[in-house]
Amino acid sequence: MRILVVGAGATGGYFGGRLMQAGRDVTFLVRPARAEKLRTEGLRIVSPFGNAELAPKLVTSGGIAEPYDLVLLTVKAYGLEAALDDIAPAIASETMILPVLNGMRHVDVIKARFGEKALLGGVCLIAATVDDEDRIVQLTPMHNLIYGEMSGERSKRIETVDATMQEAGFNAKLSEDIERDMWGKWITLASLGGICCLMRGSVGEIEAAPGGLAFVLRFFDEVVSVVKAVGKLPGEPILNMARSMLTQKGSAMASSMYRDLQKGAPIEADQIIGDLLARAQKAGMETPLLSAAYTNLAIYQNR
Numbered sequence: 001m002r003i004l005v006v007g008a009g010a011t012g013g014y015f016g017g018r019l020m021q022a023g024r025d026v027t028f029l030v031r032p033a034r035a036e037k038l039r040t041e042g043l044r045i046v047s048p049f050g051n052a053e054l055a056p057k058l059v060t061s062g063g064i065a066e067p068y069d070l071v072l073l074t075v076k077a078y079g080l081e082a083a084l085d086d087i088a089p090a091i092a093s094e095t096m097i098l099p100v101l102n103g104m105r106h107v108d109v110i111k112a113r114f115g116e117k118a119l120l121g122g123v124c125l126i127a128a129t130v131d132d133e134d135r136i137v138q139l140t141p142m143h144n145l146i147y148g149e150m151s152g153e154r155s156k157r158i159e160t161v162d163a164t165m166q167e168a169g170f171n172a173k174l175s176e177d178i179e180r181d182m183w184g185k186w187i188t189l190a191s192l193g194g195i196c197c198l199m200r201g202s203v204g205e206i207e208a209a210p211g212g213l214a215f216v217l218r219f220f221d222e223v224v225s226v227v228k229a230v231g232k233l234p235g236e237p238i239l240n241m242a243r244s245m246l247t248q249k250g251s252a253m254a255s256s257m258y259r260d261l262q263k264g265a266p267i268e269a270d271q272i273i274g275d276l277l278a279r280a281q282k283a284g285m286e287t288p289l290l291s292a293a294y295t296n297l298a299i300y301q302n303r
């Protein structure tokens with residue numbers, strides 16, 4: 001299976017790098033500055049599961065000569081439209097696109113551009129970042145990639161994807177209901193992103209502050225009530241796991257949006273919080289905490 005990994009940042013560099021290490025046929029689509037760094041310094045991964053230094057196959061926009069079987073899409077939401085333009089020559093009638101972007105907005109954007117059949121559902125659970133030396137740093141031992149047909153069907157092609165992802169150095173899982181998993185991830189992420197960015201702290205710091213725990217639980221309940229009304233709510237065990245992750249004493253956990261905010265980098269406020277808020281408003285729901293989080297993030301974005 002020929003795989004094109006679009007982006008060699010935190011998630012693309014990590015999952016693409018691990019696939020490469022496991023001997024899969026991986027090419028990275030990168031922009032010129034990143035290509036230059038990868039050529040001179042290699043793709044370097046720093047991880048609790050072992051560091052790696054790899055010499056990846058690279059292609060830049062305009063250099064895609066033929067279609068790929070699988071496109072692993074790992075750009076940030078604000079780079080999505082441009083990335084879809086760039087990958088057009090890689091997409092043929094049988095190409096599958098597996099996005100790991102957070103939120104749900106990209107689903108409609110990709111379908112509108114390449115058709116419903118091209119799209120697979122995907123969720124990645126990892127806390128990774130690109131450090132000052134351009135290394136991919138995995139911050140916690142979590143490294144899960146979950147995928148499936150949006151219809152839930154166990155198709156031949158998704159089984160082939162699954163066979164490619166298994167034993168590739170991370171936890172890979174074929175989901176029977178990836179759409180629900182994506183909504184579940186969005187619940188966790190909107191809650192984690194909202195609380196960390198509003199309170200400017202990690203889960204443990206917020207939990208330890210006066211009123212912190214009550215605030216987190218109210219925020220989480222509000223997000224869950226929106227998803228219950230407008231999306232696909234995951235089962236109680238998943239919600240319980242998310243609730244305990246968001247309230248864990250002493251936890252250094254924080255969202256990637258909060259890490260980006262601290263670095264002064266662009267953030268995905270519209271996809272992670274704004275889109276959920278818009279869906280809630282369309283359904284006539286009052287969401288004071290999501291609204292506060294979005295206003296707070298919009299001020300940062302408007303600077």
Ligand SMILES: NC(=O)C1=CN([C@@H]2O[C@H](COP(=O)(O)OP(=O)(O)OC[C@H]3O[C@@H](n4cnc5c(N)ncnc54)[C@H](OP(=O)(O)O)[C@@H]3O)[C@@H](O)[C@H]2O)C=CC1
Pocket residue numbers: 006007008009010011012029030031033034074075076077079082083084086100101102124125126127128129130256268
């Ligand atoms: N980081 C994390 O821990 C997690 C992130 N996610 C989600 O995954 C998605 C990706 O995030 P993340 O990996 O952190 O983002 P990064 O910013 O670390 O990486 C994105 C990469 O995409 C590259 N890129 C953007 N546009 C193009 C293009 N047109 N062609 C080629 N490369 C391009 C960027 O290149 P350049 O270097 O040139 O800027 C950058 O290296 C986001 O939606 C995020 O919310 C989900 C779970 C965890």
Ligand SMILES: CC(C)(CO)C(=O)C(=O)O
Pocket residue numbers: 102124125126127188189192254255256257
């Ligand atoms: C919630 C988490 C850490 C899980 O992967 C994430 O997706 C993010 O911070 O962007």
